[in-house]
Amino acid sequence: MTGDYKKELKPAYTMLTIMEEAGRCLLCYDAPCTKSCPAGTDPAKFIRSVRFRNFKGAAETIRENNALGAVCARVCPTERYCEEACSRCGIDKPIDIAGIQRFVTDFEEKAGMKILEKGAANGKKIGIVGSGPSALQAAASLLAKGYEVDIFEKDAYAGGFLRTGIPEYRLPNRIVDVEVKRIADLGAKFNYNVDVDKAKLDELKAKYDAVLVAVGASEPGTLDMFAGNSYAVPAVSFLKEVKDKQGEVALPDSALVIGGGDSAMDAAATLKILGVSSVTCVTRKELSDFRASKEELETARQLGVTIIDGYAPLSVEGNTVVFKHRRLENELKLKADKIILAVGQHTTADKLGIAVAKNEVGFDGYQADGKVFVTGDIAKGDKTVVYAVRKGKEAAAAIDSYLGGK
Amino acid sequence: MIKKDLSVEFLGVHFDNPFCLSSSPVGNCYEMCAKCFDEGWGGIVFKTIGPKHFLIDEVSPRFDALTKEGTPFVGFKNMEQIAEHSLEQNLADIKKLKENYPDKVVIASIMGPTEEDWEELARLVTEAGADMIEMNLSCPQMTSHAMGSDVGTNPELCRAFCQAVKRGSKLPMMAKMTPNITDMVPVAKACLEGGADGIAAINTIKSICNVDLDRKIGLPIINGKSSISGYSGKAVKPVALRFIQQLRTGIKDVAISGIGGIETWEDAAEFILLGSTTLQITTAVMQYGYRIIDDLKSGLEYYMEEQGVDSLMDLIGVANDNLIPAEDLDRDYVVYPEFDTDKCIGCGRCYVSCFDGAHQAISFGEDRKPTCDHDKCVGCHLCALVCPVKAISKGEVVMKPGRKGTPAEKAI
Numbered sequence: 025m026t027g028d029y030k031k032e033l034k035p036a037y038t039m040l041t042i043m044e045e046a047g048r049c050l051l052c053y054d055a056p057c058t059k060s061c062p063a064g065t066d067p068a069k070f071i072r073s074v075r076f077r078n079f080k081g082a083a084e085t086i087r088e089n090n091a092l093g094a095v096c097a098r099v100c101p102t103e104r105y106c107e108e109a110c111s112r113c114g115i116d117k118p119i120d121i122a123g124i125q126r127f128v129t130d131f132e133e134k135a136g137m138k139i140l141e142k143g144a145a146n147g148k149k150i151g152i153v154g155s156g157p158s159a160l161q162a163a164a165s166l167l168a169k170g171y172e173v174d175i176f177e178k179d180a181y182a183g184g185f186l187r188t189g190i191p192e193y194r195l196p197n198r199i200v201d202v203e204v205k206r207i208a209d210l211g212a213k214f215n216y217n218v219d220v221d222k223a224k225l226d227e228l229k230a231k232y233d234a235v236l237v238a239v240g241a242s243e244p245g246t247l248d249m250f251a252g253n254s255y256a257v258p259a260v261s262f263l264k265e266v267k268d269k270q271g272e273v274a275l276p277d278s279a280l281v282i283g284g285g286d287s288a289m290d291a292a293a294t295l296k297i298l299g300v301s302s303v304t305c306v307t308r309k310e311l312s313d314f315r316a317s318k319e320e321l322e323t324a325r326q327l328g329v330t331i332i333d334g335y336a337p338l339s340v341e342g343n344t345v346v347f348k349h350r351r352l353e354n355e356l357k358l359k360a361d362k363i364i365l366a367v368g369q370h371t372t373a374d375k376l377g378i379a380v381a382k383n384e385v386g387f388d389g390y391q392a393d394g395k396v397f398v399t400g401d402i403a404k405g406d407k408t409v410v411y412a413v414r415k416g417k418e419a420a421a422a423i424d425s426y427l428g429g430k
Numbered sequence: 431m432i433k434k435d436l437s438v439e440f441l442g443v444h445f446d447n448p449f450c451l452s453s454s455p456v457g458n459c460y461e462m463c464a465k466c467f468d469e470g471w472g473g474i475v476f477k478t479i480g481p482k483h484f485l486i487d488e489v490s491p492r493f494d495a496l497t498k499e500g501t502p503f504v505g506f507k508n509m510e511q512i513a514e515h516s517l518e519q520n521l522a523d524i525k526k527l528k529e530n531y532p533d534k535v536v537i538a539s540i541m542g543p544t545e546e547d548w549e550e551l552a553r554l555v556t557e558a559g560a561d562m563i564e565m566n567l568s569c570p571q572m573t574s575h576a577m578g579s580d581v582g583t584n585p586e587l588c589r590a591f592c593q594a595v596k597r598g599s600k601l602p603m604m605a606k607m608t609p610n611i612t613d614m615v616p617v618a619k620a621c622l623e624g625g626a627d628g629i630a631a632i633n634t635i636k637s638i639c640n641v642d643l644d645r646k647i648g649l650p651i652i653n654g655k656s657s658i659s660g661y662s663g664k665a666v667k668p669v670a671l672r673f674i675q676q677l678r679t680g681i682k683d684v685a686i687s688g689i690g691g692i693e694t695w696e697d698a699a700e701f702i703l704l705g706s707t708t709l710q711i712t713t714a715v716m717q718y719g720y721r722i723i724d725d726l727k728s729g730l731e732y733y734m735e736e737q738g739v740d741s742l743m744d745l746i747g748v749a750n751d752n753l754i755p756a757e758d759l760d761r762d763y764v765v766y767p768e769f770d771t772d773k774c775i776g777c778g779r780c781y782v783s784c785f786d787g788a789h790q791a792i793s794f795g796e797d798r799k800p801t802c803d804h805d806k807c808v809g810c811h812l813c814a815l816v817c818p819v820k821a822i823s824k825g826e827v828v829m830k831p832g833r834k835g836t837p838a839e840k841a842i
Contacts, residue, residue: 054794
């Protein structure tokens with residue numbers, strides 16, 4: 025079943041169907057979709073370009089604003105932003121803005137367009153720790169302003185969570201690689217397998233005009249009761265292994281996923297796509313205040329994942345977990361060959377001397393201390409990819425402002 | 431199941447329903463016409479038959495389509511000429527069709543470069559058993575300028591050819607008009623004077639649908655070149671209706687077979703209301719097949735029921751008198767648009783079009799709802815046309831200053 029894992033779950037639009045979808049757009053005045061993108065994308069403009077068959081112009085609108093346009097097209101929870109705001113909701117359902125963006129960025133790639141530009145060199149150098157979406161956007165924004173950018177990544181590839189945490193069927197590695205290459209082509213230097221600790225950070229501070237820490241929250245969270253449990257594996261570790269090995273992993277007959285966020289849904293859906301017949305997801309939250317995006321929840325359900333909401337784990341013995349309902353007098357005992365813990369992630373930014381509480385810095389904005397800046401998940405604000413892009417742009421602007429705007 | 435009488439009498443011939451294939455690739459042989467009859471069409475105009483000496487030599491490819499957003503055939507361009515089968519084969523097919531479908535109407539379309547050819551063809555198709563003749567005076571893509579639309583713009587030539595046909599046959603005969611002309615009436619009159627019993631309108635419009643932007647050649651491309659040729663389909667309906675109205679105004683009670691972009695029963699009803707007795711269709715058949723007849727007939731029957739008529743003939747030409755010269759229209763009042771803000775979904779399209787395309791009368795509020803300034807509004811109703819949810823209707827009627835009459839007496 026690795027074929028299904030490696031194939032994008034959502035079919036792409038064709039030249040004909042894209043015109044049908046763009047034809048549904050009402051081409052609003054002062055369009056609500058455009059006012060709802062955290063990253064400042066202008067869907068109204070790029071959909072209008074599609075409607076009038078200017079696909080290259082559409083690509084330009086997306087790319088000039090967002091160095092991760094093709095990634096966002098695939099992973100942005102648009103249901104909460106542009107698509108929720110879409111006027112067409114007043115008639116039937118919103119325009120598939122993400123789908124149109126994906127068509128346009130695919131077109132951009134096929135046409136070999138090079139839209140991002142490097143600014144005239146200003147002689148200043150920025151070091152970036154991490155290469156997740158926020159780091160990549162910040163790099164693109166800084167390059168556009170003429171900075172030199174060096175990126176230090178602990179893994180052997182760039183992309184951070186995009187590359188490790190989002191399953192191939194939602195975001196193929198190839199797409200991430202193309203986005204990364206665009207930024208590398210602008211001149212960003214990627215240094216892989218570099219684990220930046222406090223000492224290394226001090227070294228970078230000495231060498232660069234500013235250092236941007238974008239280490240994210242990549243360390244898996246766990247629950248004490250599962251310490252040393254050989255059946256249990258964190259969702260982020262599981263998702264990374266499956267993606268690294270492109271689905272060629274040992275599979276259990278049954279799996280229990282604990283958690284109700286996007287990673288829980290991704291892990292559960294991945295197991296199903298790989299062919300595990302029994303996948304049960306138990307989440308403490310109830311469906312009414314579910315954390316995962318609607319689309320992810322729907323995908324998991326359509327693939328046949330059993331979702332039990334309102335139950336928190338109480339105790340575990342081997343591969344048998346007892347859950348208790350949050351409000352009702354009821355317990356649930358479930359046994360599975362594999363237990364996936366999707367109970368959040370945390371950051372290791374504190375190792376770099378950056379004070380964090382609940383995986384977030386305590387200050388507003390992006391400047392931590394002198395020439396050290398932060399962005400991505402550890403910066404204040406939403407933890408979605410689209411916010412990572414927004415923060416990347418804002419952090420780059422903050423650095424530029426700190427360095428005199430030159 | 432709805433059961434209304436769709437039959438019509440046209441030039442003395444009985445049609446069990448008014449829907450016919452027009453003379454074109456869709457009625458090119460016995461098998462095609464037989465299938466069309468089996469599916470319920472009232473008649474066929476067999477693909478135009480030419481004289482033996484005129485050789486048909488077609489290009490490949492030979493079609494193109496104008497598209498818009500997701501709509502694949504807004505309009506259709508066609509470079510085919512007349513029937514490519516042998517004269518003998520065509521006559522044999524007509525004979526066989528009449529033998530096997532005696533109650534259906536078989537119309538022979540003919541075309542020739544000389545009076546002798548017209549007369550001879552008329553005689554031959556009459557002998558083959560055709561019920562009616564249609565003179566093709568209008569095909570815009572012939573390889574001979576002695577045939578087709580070049581002839582159809584010349585009243586004298588048309589009159590002479592009609593007389594020739596009448597010498598060859600006593601069958602009812604209609605002359606098919608070209609729209610590639612400013613005023614169709616003089617040609618139609620000449621045809622009627624020459625012996626035509628009715629008029630078929632319109633043939634296709636000379637066109638170039640698309641140009642290949644890389645190769646800089648019109649489409650379709652035939653060994654690096656292309657040609658102007660006939661345009662048909664939904665896009666030409668307004669042009670067809672206009673010519674039919676002008677024929678009905680210029681030649682009182684002229685019998686018309688309406689052609690030009692009919693796809694739905696609503697299109698068909700429009701052609702009938704403007705004076706068509708029978709209807710001819712090709713492009714929609716090329717795109718969707720003969721099966722479209724089901725909904726053309728059923729839809730038209732339901733329309734008859736809604737209108738309370740038992741005979742389709744009662745609807746023919748009913749709308750003709752409601753089209754009058756622009757100078758005779760009532761210009762004494764303004765009807766303002768009325769906005770249903772509950773229906774409105776706040777897209778602002780009315781605002782954009784009013785500002786950029788009309789009179790800057792609509793403002794768009796913080797609440798994303800439109801309001802209209804009657805001091806600026808001229809009542810053009812562009813806003814209503816662009817509204818995607820039909821939230822804009824006709825509201826208050828106001829007399830222009832100094833004009834006689836009252837709003838209440840106006841038929842809005």
